[in-house]
Amino acid sequence: MQGVTAPAGFRAAGVTAGIKASGKPDLALVVNEGPQRAAAAVFTSNRVAAAPVHWSREVIKDGRVDAVILNSGGANACTGAPGFQDTHRTAEEVASLLGVSATDVVVCSTGLIGERLPMEKILAGAAEASGALSAEGGAGAARSIMTTDTVPKQAERTGSGYTIGGMAKGAGMLAPALATMLVVITTDAVLNPAQLDAALRAATGVSFDRADSDGCMSTNDTVVLMSSGAAGVTPDEAEFAALLSELCTDLALQLLADAEGASHDIAVQTVNAASLEDALEVSRAVSRSNLFKTAIFGNDPNWGRVLSEVGTTKAAFEASDLDVTINGVMVCRGCGVGEDRSLVDLASAREVSVVIDLKAGTEQATVWTNDLTHDYVEENSAYSS
Amino acid sequence: MQGVTAPAGFRAAGVTAGIKASGKPDLALVVNEGPQRAAAAVFTSNRVAAAPVHWSREVIKDGRVDAVILNSGGANACTGAPGFQDTHRTAEEVASLLGVSATDVVVCSTGLIGERLPMEKILAGAAEASGALSAEGGAGAARSIMTTDTVPKQAERTGSGYTIGGMAKGAGMLAPALATMLVVITTDAVLNPAQLDAALRAATGVSFDRADSDGCMSTNDTVVLMSSGAAGVTPDEAEFAALLSELCTDLALQLLADAEGASHDIAVQTVNAASLEDALEVSRAVSRSNLFKTAIFGNDPNWGRVLSEVGTTKAAFEASDLDVTINGVMVCRGCGVGEDRSLVDLASAREVSVVIDLKAGTEQATVWTNDLTHDYVEENSAYSS
Structure with a gap:
């Protein structure tokens, strides 16, 4: 090429x-x-x-x-x-x-x-x-x-x-x-x-x-x-x-x-948002959560850490409506326990899909991020000048 | 007690x-x-x-x-x-x-x-x-x-x-x-x-x-x-x-x-800000930078990572005015190289002081944070459910 x-x-x-x-x-x-x-x-x-x-x-x-x-x-x-x-x-x-x-x-x-x-x-x-x-x-x-x-x-x-x-x-x-x-x-x-x-x-x-x-x-x-x-x-x-x-x-x-130290590429998609801005704000908040990113590193479909980030945003939604789907499994339905989280396979592929349904409109947006890993800490601490 | x-x-x-x-x-x-x-x-x-x-x-x-x-x-x-x-x-x-x-x-x-x-x-x-x-x-x-x-x-x-x-x-x-x-x-x-x-x-x-x-x-x-x-x-x-x-x-x-996995407690103080809001925004932005927090874990007084976060804020300042002092050593003076960074001792104590001088007013604020460490990643990935 x-x-x-x-x-x-x-x-x-x-x-x-x-x-x-x-x-x-x-x-x-x-x-x-x-x-x-x-x-x-x-x-x-x-x-x-x-x-x-x-x-x-x-x-x-x-x-x-x-x-x-x-x-x-x-x-x-x-x-x-x-x-x-x-x-x-x-x-x-x-x-x-x-x-x-x-x-x-x-x-x-x-x-x-x-x-x-x-x-x-x-x-x-x-x-x-x-x-x-x-x-x-x-x-x-x-x-x-x-x-x-x-x-x-x-x-x-x-x-x-x-x-x-x-x-x-x-x-x-x-x-x-x-x-x-x-x-x-x-x-x-x-x-x-x-x-x-x-x-x-x-x-x-x-x-x-x-x-x-x-x-x-x-x-x-x-x-x-x-x-x-x-x-x-x-x-x-x-x-x-x-x-x-x-x-x-x-x-x-x-x-x-090629992100240094990352072991997962995570697509955080927010759907049914009232506006594009809302969808982006929610996806970005989740993408920046260290607790969420370490959970994904640990192959843990921790939807509580997703919801707690969604809750910090100004996006339009009713908390009781929120669904979270990780790699196709709706682990959180209506802000509560959904399908069996053990059905989520995070270990066998680098790609991870997280879908947050706000049920507040028709807009959507995806923000891509990586997990937070030992190698991230290592490469950004031990080897920087 | x-x-x-x-x-x-x-x-x-x-x-x-x-x-x-x-x-x-x-x-x-x-x-x-x-x-x-x-x-x-x-x-x-x-x-x-x-x-x-x-x-x-x-x-x-x-x-x-x-x-x-x-x-x-x-x-x-x-x-x-x-x-x-x-x-x-x-x-x-x-x-x-x-x-x-x-x-x-x-x-x-x-x-x-x-x-x-x-x-x-x-x-x-x-x-x-x-x-x-x-x-x-x-x-x-x-x-x-x-x-x-x-x-x-x-x-x-x-x-x-x-x-x-x-x-x-x-x-x-x-x-x-x-x-x-x-x-x-x-x-x-x-x-x-x-x-x-x-x-x-x-x-x-x-x-x-x-x-x-x-x-x-x-x-x-x-x-x-x-x-x-x-x-x-x-x-x-x-x-x-x-x-x-x-x-x-x-x-x-x-x-x-007592923060889990942390090896440093970091006080990020912004001084000479035009407003309290500016001081808080700057201190908080630096406190949330994973690159800065991993640098401190690595005992690296990386003032470039401080300045790059300051630059993302809306606070009043002229970039060319910015000073950064880490543990008493002004490692960055006027947005450029200041005192010898090797004078900064980050290894011998848990407490770290970072002072950012905006030279834009008289307000100040401190936000306290921790460094980002292997133990943080470990305890938030391996042991979460």
């Missing part, structure tokens, strides 16, 4: 710049060769945002992006004015190498907070990557943005005469040092920045925004979408939106499946 | 009713013998509240409580109308034994959700407890409400001519099966229900409400305050309020110190 180089009009590369002590690939470059260079992006809402986020927010404003440079091995967050200058210098180097404007270069970083980047290595790596750019470079780029990820994440979708490709990094939000999620998506369809922005916000709203591995929000999260227009096809907007949402959901679930 | 029987006018007892399979004490009775019987109470805000909470909310409305019966070994939550009838029956039995009105008997339960109580044992236990009531029974009562607590929790304060005593159960909020917090506080001062209510709400607002071990809210939390007036002293209201807040904070910190 080629990921970001699956659509026509893109070249990419991943190299080892020496930023990571491990000697693994740590720098990626993705270049839009046009003929269009439209783009949109969404960023972390964390107010303690990293320098590359501050920079890239400005870059995206005119709806044009020529290249994205991404490094692992350092987040360049909480590094002050010098850190911002490092990001600026990186963009200028890429611009110079590619013959484009620095204000059309998005910069993404991931790694530890509070440390300056090794700029000599970054700049030398940028030069090496620009020389290695290839229309088959997507897979290499995807590998070089991995941090605690155990596998690279890529996805592709084929539309009517055009292609969408993407890559992502992030071991859920479960990784040490905040597990930044970085995503680059490309398409050769003909779309203007406003269309890309609308489609991207809709797609991330139902995919990455609903993946909540441990409730912790990174300072560096970035999702950027670029179109080259190289396919020469103006897509049906509804089809494009649907495919983009599919691709983003595919990548989001790949992130959860 | 006598706890709830330290003030004059109260008798108490703790017995083994056989509710717990372990054969440990599991039922307590606290009786106000007057001459006054004024009372106030606060309850969980969880909308999935247990039967005894529904019952006791009605009991407290007239400001009179003659007795409190508490059982461990079963929460009587999510048990429907039959569960409510069990609570009602329990109150009637206590009323009959003591010659008081059932509508003046508060009932508290703690244990697993979704299971009916063994009523024969409860009723026999109530009879045994009423026969064992003693003015020295506070300590026995405190032991019999323990669930996963490793030590009983009691506190006493002496005012000008009067006494306040209290007992609490709850192993933080870290225990299996939701770790309900039950607290009974007594005083022999002369106070009316409105005065008790005002003092209790003020005291719980700065004590139990700011202890947030794992962010999970029980279905059964109850704090009840009774005055007997037996000292014949009408206290200075400010003095009483201050002593009550001290006593509640004492009990709250005892709960955190």
Whole structure:
């Protein structure tokens, strides 16, 4: 799979710049060769945002992006004015190498907070990557943005005469040092920045925004979408939106499946809610309950821990109406004991389905999360700096 | 220490009713013998509240409580109308034994959700407890409400001519099966229900409400305050309020110190906030961060994980102003690297102090929490039903 180089009009590369002590690939470059260079992006809402986020927010404003440079091995967050200058210098180097404007270069970083980047290595790596750019470079780029990820994440979708490709990094939000999620998506369809922005916000709203591995929000999260227009096809907007949402959901679930230390992927679905907001609030509250998440780790279909979280929300429901179904078994019916909980098999598969029926309307939403395990504690305590 | 029987006018007892399979004490009775019987109470805000909470909310409305019966070994939550009838029956039995009105008997339960109580044992236990009531029974009562607590929790304060005593159960909020917090506080001062209510709400607002071990809210939390007036002293209201807040904070910190699986007690203080709400929001956000809590378990003064949580709040601050001090070392100054983090000693004491300076005003607040440990995961996964 080629990921970001699956659509026509893109070249990419991943190299080892020496930023990571491990000697693994740590720098990626993705270049839009046009003929269009439209783009949109969404960023972390964390107010303690990293320098590359501050920079890239400005870059995206005119709806044009020529290249994205991404490094692992350092987040360049909480590094002050010098850190911002490092990001600026990186963009200028890429611009110079590619013959484009620095204000059309998005910069993404991931790694530890509070440390300056090794700029000599970054700049030398940028030069090496620009020389290695290839229309088959997507897979290499995807590998070089991995941090605690155990596998690279890529996805592709084929539309009517055009292609969408993407890559992502992030071991859920479960990784040490905040597990930044970085995503680059490309398409050769003909779309203007406003269309890309609308489609991207809709797609991330139902995919990455609903993946909540441990409730912790990174300072560096970035999702950027670029179109080259190289396919020469103006897509049906509804089809494009649907495919983009599919691709983003595919990548989001790949992130959860690789969440550090997790032994279960849990889909928490709230149904028959009075509003979408209610459904999301309930699913998110349950997804963030440490007691619920440890119960699932213990293969325990503990519906009491689900209900006690539902009870903390402002969603419309009557407590006595609540049903909870775990892996198809309605273990709680009408806020009381339902079917035999021993019928629930949590041990034989990684996937877990929890359905909460509010009986208050017709809306539904799913939030995906992971269980809380010994390995989560281990990897986030023993090995962080 | 006598706890709830330290003030004059109260008798108490703790017995083994056989509710717990372990054969440990599991039922307590606290009786106000007057001459006054004024009372106030606060309850969980969880909308999935247990039967005894529904019952006791009605009991407290007239400001009179003659007795409190508490059982461990079963929460009587999510048990429907039959569960409510069990609570009602329990109150009637206590009323009959003591010659008081059932509508003046508060009932508290703690244990697993979704299971009916063994009523024969409860009723026999109530009879045994009423026969064992003693003015020295506070300590026995405190032991019999323990669930996963490793030590009983009691506190006493002496005012000008009067006494306040209290007992609490709850192993933080870290225990299996939701770790309900039950607290009974007594005083022999002369106070009316409105005065008790005002003092209790003020005291719980700065004590139990700011202890947030794992962010999970029980279905059964109850704090009840009774005055007997037996000292014949009408206290200075400010003095009483201050002593009550001290006593509640004492009990709250005892709960955190006994939090299951925790190896650190963490005081997260936010200073120089624009408002009390801002200070609380910031302290609470940090207190609920699994990444921060695992870092403390690993003795890692990871200020990046503090800042990234601060950044998710709506509190007033400029990101570039933020300072973070851990155990007296300002490891983050102005949102960047501060003093040498290796100067922070997290290994040699259970207590950890985190101070976040927002530089946006003059308000401050502290939220107390625990670290996230292997034992937390173990005790909430392997041993829950």
